[in-house]
Amino acid sequence: EAGVTQSPTHLIKTRGQQATLRCSPISGHTSVYWYQQALGLGLQFLLWYDEGEERNRGNFPPRFSGRQFPNYSSELNVNALELEDSALYLCASSLGQYTPTNEKLFFGSGTQLSVL
């Protein structure tokens, strides 16, 4: 069974540009989560999508946005890139049925975003 896949693996942008990151969840999973992992800060929750809707949002500015498609894949968009946006962006999926046993997240390998 295929795991969570993310693309691209690496992305280099300059300040002010836009970045688009993509994620395909495990087959059968309806929830997709995005986390930012910057050096020294641990995993910071960004966004949660379930059944095509944004369900929760972390403490990030509005230039971080995303969406979930009918096939449950997801896209994270970061506008007006700043140097401090450089980080590993991790996507995770889960069964999303709001029960404790379904809250386990399965992570992809991430997209390493570098802003120059």
Place this chain on the structure above:
Amino acid sequence: EDQVTQSPEALRLQEGESSSLNCSYTVSGLRGLFWYRQDPGKGPEFLFTLYSAGEEKEKERLKATLTKKESFLHITAPKPEDSATYLCAFSGGSNYKLTFGKGTLLTVNP
């Protein structure tokens, strides 16, 4: 405020030297306490979920335990391949997301 703190930040062991990693948490209505392993350049890999105080789970050289305020990840006779960052996270309250600690970087020397 819900939060989780892991200690130590880094731990260096000799092969075969057993030790424990600590995860202290504060959350209203804990639903689950999760342990993950993360290798450099990769996403976290799920290890355990614990749901109630007193619960224990084991996998190879790892054993996770849970109390009402903290969780421990015990590593028995570690090997160099156990070197990784170990992350703990919780779910609880009205937020259906995992809140992660900053992790413990474990290095096991041969």
